[in-house]
Amino acid sequence: xHALVTDLLAGSTRAAARVMRAVDDRLPGYETLLExxxxxxxxxxxxxxxxxxxxxxxxxxxxxxxxxxxxGKVGVVAIDPTSPFSSGAIxxxxxxxxxxxxxxxxxxxxLATRGALGGLSRAAADTARVxxxxxxxxxxxxxVGVGQDEIDVSRVAxxxxxxxxxxxxxxxxxxxxxxxxCADVFVVNKADxxxxxxxxxxxxxxxxxxxxVTETRRGHAPALPLETKAPEPELWRVPxxxxxxxxxxxxxxxxxxxxxxxxxxxxxxxGARRLRARIEHELVSQLSAGLIYDxxxxxxxxxxxxxxxxxxxRSDPYCARRELAAAFEARRRIxxxxx
Amino acid sequence: xHALVTDLLAGSTRAAARVMRAVDDRLPGYETLLExxxxxxxxxxxxxxxxxxxxxxxxxxxxxxxxxxxxGKVGVVAIDPTSPFSSGAIxxxxxxxxxxxxxxxxxxxxLATRGALGGLSRAAADTARVxxxxxxxxxxxxxVGVGQDEIDVSRVAxxxxxxxxxxxxxxxxxxxxxxxxCADVFVVNKADxxxxxxxxxxxxxxxxxxxxVTETRRGHAPALPLETKAPEPELWRVPxxxxxxxxxxxxxxxxxxxxxxxxxxxxxxxGARRLRARIEHELVSQLSAGLIYDxxxxxxxxxxxxxxxxxxxRSDPYCARRELAAAFEARRRIxxxxx
Numbered sequence: 001x002h003a004l005v006t007d008l009l010a011g012s013t014r015a016a017a018r019v020m021r022a023v024d025d026r027l028p029g030y031e032t033l034l035e036x037x038x039x040x041x042x043x044x045x046x047x048x049x050x051x052x053x054x055x056x057x058x059x060x061x062x063x064x065x066x067x068x069x070x071x072g073k074v075g076v077v078a079i080d081p082t083s084p085f086s087s088g089a090i091x092x093x094x095x096x097x098x099x100x101x102x103x104x105x106x107x108x109x110x111l112a113t114r115g116a117l118g119g120l121s122r123a124a125a126d127t128a129r130v131x132x133x134x135x136x137x138x139x140x141x142x143x144v145g146v147g148q149d150e151i152d153v154s155r156v157a158x159x160x161x162x163x164x165x166x167x168x169x170x171x172x173x174x175x176x177x178x179x180x181x182c183a184d185v186f187v188v189n190k191a192d193x194x195x196x197x198x199x200x201x202x203x204x205x206x207x208x209x210x211x212x213v214t215e216t217r218r219g220h221a222p223a224l225p226l227e228t229k230a231p232e233p234e235l236w237r238v239p240x241x242x243x244x245x246x247x248x249x250x251x252x253x254x255x256x257x258x259x260x261x262x263x264x265x266x267x268x269x270x271g272a273r274r275l276r277a278r279i280e281h282e283l284v285s286q287l288s289a290g291l292i293y294d295x296x297x298x299x300x301x302x303x304x305x306x307x308x309x310x311x312x313x314r315s316d317p318y319c320a321r322r323e324l325a326a327a328f329e330a331r332r333r334i335x336x337x338x339x
Numbered sequence: 340x341h342a343l344v345t346d347l348l349a350g351s352t353r354a355a356a357r358v359m360r361a362v363d364d365r366l367p368g369y370e371t372l373l374e375x376x377x378x379x380x381x382x383x384x385x386x387x388x389x390x391x392x393x394x395x396x397x398x399x400x401x402x403x404x405x406x407x408x409x410x411g412k413v414g415v416v417a418i419d420p421t422s423p424f425s426s427g428a429i430x431x432x433x434x435x436x437x438x439x440x441x442x443x444x445x446x447x448x449x450l451a452t453r454g455a456l457g458g459l460s461r462a463a464a465d466t467a468r469v470x471x472x473x474x475x476x477x478x479x480x481x482x483v484g485v486g487q488d489e490i491d492v493s494r495v496a497x498x499x500x501x502x503x504x505x506x507x508x509x510x511x512x513x514x515x516x517x518x519x520x521c522a523d524v525f526v527v528n529k530a531d532x533x534x535x536x537x538x539x540x541x542x543x544x545x546x547x548x549x550x551x552v553t554e555t556r557r558g559h560a561p562a563l564p565l566e567t568k569a570p571e572p573e574l575w576r577v578p579x580x581x582x583x584x585x586x587x588x589x590x591x592x593x594x595x596x597x598x599x600x601x602x603x604x605x606x607x608x609x610g611a612r613r614l615r616a617r618i619e620h621e622l623v624s625q626l627s628a629g630l631i632y633d634x635x636x637x638x639x640x641x642x643x644x645x646x647x648x649x650x651x652x653r654s655d656p657y658c659a660r661r662e663l664a665a666a667f668e669a670r671r672r673i674x675x676x677x678x
Contacts, residue, residue: 035658279649286656287642292627295627307618310618313377316377316378
């Protein structure tokens with residue numbers, strides 16, 4: 001075992017930071033570090049927290065850290081959008097968490113989004129594992145917004161909290177199925193504002209509706225062959241909770257709900273299925289990313305030629321796709337080592 | 340040439356609907372239809388329009404249809420989110436476009452989102468081509484929100500309009516780099532509301548900032564090998580325009596901006612580069628989707644076994660990924676026809 005991993009497992013903050021940097025920069029041997037870290041992971045509570053900017057999410061996370069801190073070390077992965085535009089504002093927002101930076105038992109790690117090919121969820125999963133090996137019993141994955149990046153990250157977390165506020169009707173309308181379906185706990189923050197009860201009722205109605213109509217959802221595109229429809233499980237009823245994070249109100253109920261969800265995961269067949277699905281998702285997305293990378297590297301000239309042919313109307317995207325797939329196959333046949 | 344395609348090219352609305360259904364349901368021979376349609380496409384203005392629900396986008400689209408209608412046939416692809424929760428509201432929103440349903444020269448086609456593997460952008464691209472073959476000189480691709488789906492669809496459009504409203508500060512903060520970077524025209528609708536000028540200035544400042552800091556963006560994940568950084572092009576200066584769609588104010592300027600963008604695309608090297616990038620993106624994303632589908636179909640049992648091994652700590656995601664990639668390679672070697 002690498003000395004860095006030994007130090008990490010002994011709880012060294014410095015070792016944790018060095019391992020994360022090695023992983024981040026893909027320094028030689030970083031995969032060995034992750035392989036050695038892996039056996040020491042899998043028991044921490046990995047909790048995703050997402051919601052629109054302005055929902056008071058940072059204050060809420062801050063209050064949750066306070067509480068989880070009483071149980072031991074806490075890890076936070078704060079995921080910044082790629083945007084050069086909003087990063088200022090969002091980092092500013094994170095200042096509300098800043099007082100925890102002085103606490104040696106709270107490790108806050110920022111991740112920039114990694115764009116394509118599952119890079120972000122991979123980075124989030126790896127960082128969460130390093131934080132767990134460092135000793136965190138709880139790892140919070142904080143994301144901003146309700147887009148694909150957040151859905152990807154939510155698949156790394158075992159429990160997901162989605163934060164909204166009263167009166168964000170448009171916001172709720174904009175919440176995509178993906179994030180609604182991954183929410184294990186809903187929080188309506190700023191619950192002292194007008195319309196909090198209406199928002200709670202709306203969310204509850206949406207959740208009730210969602211559970212009955214999901215089955216009939218449209219879409220003919222081929223699903224991933226691995227995504228088999230599970231039989232109706234012991235259902236987790238998603239609670240909708242009101243908080244006023246700035247006044248530290250309602251947070252205990254959020255903690256209770258997260259604890260209940262954790263024990264539901266640990267004790268039901270559906271919980272076991274979800275764990276398997278998480279592992280499978282990580283494996284499949286990383287495998288796919290590697291495959292695409294290889295194929296595009298190998299075919300880059302052929303793709304450029306096809307684009308020109310399409311542009312000049314000598315080909316079309318449908319033929320070209322078939323030809324490129326055949327070329328990828330053929331290269332393997334001629335040169336079985338793929339070199 | 341298939342009789343349906345002949346009818347489509349003659350402008351038959353019925354043939355257009357039938358071709359779209361064949362493509363949608365992947366009926367036998369649908370790719371042949373698309374291949375026969377393709378040579379008759381590439382000159383229509385394909386315009387993406389996106390923005391949060393509540394920004395008044397549907398009214399704006401309605402007004403744009405009025406204007407484009409004066410030039411000939413218009414196609415609209417209205418892209419619904421997958422969500423069973425929000426579809427009601429958004430379809431309700433679309434009722435504002437309804438009066439055009441009676442117009443034989445406006446074809447409005449709804450698409451549900453197709454989830455994974457580039458299904459949505461493929462459906463949008465195919466539908467836009469059928470609409471162009473039917474005779475539409477303009478095809479509007481209307482999406483809701485600013486997430487990954489919308490970014491994917493925006494890559495199908497040649498020109499993209501992003502709609503926002505005054506006072507949606509959080510909204511602007513939430514706009515991801517991807518959608519900001521794909522905006523060719525910004526519209527601040529409901530410009531009679533307080534703060535319209537502030538919103539315009541904010542957007543202009545973001546755009547100015549974006550152009551200088553994009554270069555320094557972080558992220559170490561391997562980029563797709565095809566995504567090479569282009570040299571500084573003849574820049575398109577993204578205009579920020581005020582409209583009051585309900586009173587039909589400001590729409591002519593939007594039309595002018597779209598016309599200017601279209602002629603910029605047609606006359607500059609950067610415009611030609613963008614056209615190439617659009618073709619390349621379509622080809623690469625469809626090729627990747629096919630590859631992943633094949634690999635996952637072939638490896639499904641091996642993946643299930645790996646998940647079990649990881650769960651039982653006999654393996655880890657890093658080893659398992661390498662082993663699966665090697666297995667995919669090996670199968671090809673043993674069984675070169677991949678059967």
